[in-house]
Amino acid sequence: MSITLGELAVRFGVALQGDPEVRVSRVASLEHADADAVAFLANPRWRRFLAGTRAGAVVLDPQYAAECPVPALLANNPYAVYARIAGLLHPPPVFEPGVDPGAVVDPRAQVDPSAHIGANAVVQAGARIGPRVAIGPGCVVMRDAEIGADTRLVANVTLCPGVRVGERCLLHPGAVIGADGFGFAPDREGLVKIPQIGSVRIGNDVEIGANTTVDRGAIEDTVIGDGVKLDNLVQIGHNVHIGPHTALAACSGVSGSTKIGARCMFGGQTGIAGHLTICDDVTVTGKSLVTGNIRKPGTYSGGLPIDETARFRKNAARFHQLDELARQLLGLIRSLRNGQS
Amino acid sequence: MSITLGELAVRFGVALQGDPEVRVSRVASLEHADADAVAFLANPRWRRFLAGTRAGAVVLDPQYAAECPVPALLANNPYAVYARIAGLLHPPPVFEPGVDPGAVVDPRAQVDPSAHIGANAVVQAGARIGPRVAIGPGCVVMRDAEIGADTRLVANVTLCPGVRVGERCLLHPGAVIGADGFGFAPDREGLVKIPQIGSVRIGNDVEIGANTTVDRGAIEDTVIGDGVKLDNLVQIGHNVHIGPHTALAACSGVSGSTKIGARCMFGGQTGIAGHLTICDDVTVTGKSLVTGNIRKPGTYSGGLPIDETARFRKNAARFHQLDELARQLLGLIRSLRNGQS
């Protein structure tokens, strides 16, 4: 599709600087865009490409309007406006209704006639597949799982029994929702399995990354709120609750029974211990370890950056003496004060 | 099914306080249980729910018996007894023997007639599938792989050629057993692949989490002992040996050729370097890095908890000066001692 800048300005409620009849049909980067593409400037890092851009239009903050050599869409949140324009020009694929002959759908499943079931997908008895749902090739929807309208499972996704996924969700390949939580009771004979009889409830507008795993609850459900975004290779333990619009970057893990608030952001490889409560509006930078409740919104960190190996090792060795060094320092200060007083 | 408290007490060898004729049919949490459910109290954290519980019975330590307002099953290890009761009331699913018409089973595979092969599963030539094995939808069992009695591959699991899995194992969706180990020899032209000609041997009663990977050995086998439990997204490198009843929580990784003892527990995101030996009965808390042998049973840690970002960054900057600071401190102490002596 192609659209005029005038229509874009009206549709997304932003001011236009330049010719409203210019047409664009796609998005591109500031550096490589040509005349039929919309680019954006959100991060000042890329401002050096603004003067030379050949884009059909640039979405940017009004403060940069004077520097823009081409038409500009002026937005206070240029990244979000760009996202919406990109979503309009590059809409998600539409799938033909119907069941691929290679799919295996149990006759006791309820599949909306507008849903698409791809090649070699499996839908078991009792599953309920809503309107316009797309279940891609190789996906497995186990018994009694439910999928809300307009949700897409891209490929090779597994929904375990009884899992419920909301509307307009996007589950990337290899995601596994509802495998057993990791619950064992140690006794003399080893580790006795605790049956995991809860399930998983996923809200609306949730995106779940490739090969990410969300475990079913031990007794009650694991709950993923509306608008949550999980990156690839994320692990969500049993009985975790994640509040709306929270995002976890790749390789993060949340241990069992932790409750995370709304609008939190977690950097990659973050680890969150079990049975914690984390309030709304918390940001945690990458590779952090969270071992206690967080009661105050704000930004938290815990990842130690690299150094040259030889230097790092010396410092790490001192780390292991740190308490002793601190005692020596504090003892010295005390004795000097006493001696001087 | 439903069962009386009297039968439960006899079957699991625990004392009953209350009416032996009360029947229960499921488990539930102390907080939400109703009269046909058994709850448990293992963690003192939940003791506040005991007085108000409406459970049919509670499994708990004799020290809390007097506080329990409903019948009580008195156990020294209430969590393990609860686990066994839950396993009785919520048994794993039973699968119909036979091969789903959508499955592809090579005629040169040996499949026990009591085994279940699900829709769109693939079983290659030479594979041997034992009695009552359940191979779920989308699983791939490659040539010459062997699966012992009563083992279940839930869905989309991959067993690579020649892998052997024991009895009563449970492999969650997306697990990959027997992919090539990461072995390359650097030379002038790049990284030369070392063929990975060993395999993987998995014992009995092993549970392997969703999207977990266990690599085949370079020459000899990777070995997972009886009763080992691996959580989701765990990586086990080539030629690793894991002793019986050891558990690794999610996102942990064990590098090649490391030998881990029996009954160890590793928290999530733990990393264990290669070619190490870790003795029995070691516990390592989450996000730790193990770079040397562990010869003494005990509990080890290595994950630095978060702080507010501004404070964390100041401390991290000092970490990178730590050896120099320590030298200054120790030099100062020395010179003061010399001056004072």
Next chain:
Amino acid sequence: MSITLGELAVRFGVALQGDPEVRVSRVASLEHADADAVAFLANPRWRRFLAGTRAGAVVLDPQYAAECPVPALLANNPYAVYARIAGLLHPPPVFEPGVDPGAVVDPRAQVDPSAHIGANAVVQAGARIGPRVAIGPGCVVMRDAEIGADTRLVANVTLCPGVRVGERCLLHPGAVIGADGFGFAPDREGLVKIPQIGSVRIGNDVEIGANTTVDRGAIEDTVIGDGVKLDNLVQIGHNVHIGPHTALAACSGVSGSTKIGARCMFGGQTGIAGHLTICDDVTVTGKSLVTGNIRKPGTYSGGLPIDETARFRKNAARFHQLDELARQLLGLIRSLRNGQS
């Protein structure tokens, strides 16, 4: 196959010490090899097995030749020569050309007649599958994806739309190439998805581990250079570029838009922040966090090793006071100097 030591010496350009007519047919470890096996000694750790070996021949550095009780192939890089011999004696499997009847191949896909498409694999419209490619069971090759000659997708691999994979690549089970990058613009209503319209380009001779994920670019492509090796459970973010012959060990993650040079090596669980540049020939040890550009080749570290928990906790508590302690120390030194001068 079996081959004489004389032929091996000629083929791989190394000196032979011993009888050139001895035949070998496989590789084995120094400790367990018998007379028809070639072993190797690359790591001095295993030197203790040399005197007792029963191997048909040992590949080793000339400095150990005198200690070798059996024929020896003398090489300056014994590990790489061993790798090549092992590759000759244990060649990768060959697949029959043709499409398994259980596979679903769209008639609008181009599949070379010499390619193999396994049971329950799916190849969508517009895909192009080169000569001698092997697509294993359960793999999904989505529309317009391209696969170069002699590449193998082992099983349950997903290639998303438009992804391009080079020649002689090996993709292990569960790998997902080309899922959407993690791009969202926060605004008042939550996180607005940025359509990910770039793709992934993978060079030749690349190996990608089990359940590893490589995201498609936001606008332009994610690029994996020739000869790159990614271990299992690795995450490569959108628009990352990885230079030739670089290797990342398991559970590592690279955030969006980072550019990594050639011949780098990253230990397991390493995390690399976004928008960085890392030069050629950098080694980073396991569990490191890279938050800034690396401009100098060398070895870098950032993972703090474990200690006994009680001791570790004391030191970690002091870490959180480190800046204050350093200030006290430096203040003390300053005041003593002033007092003494």
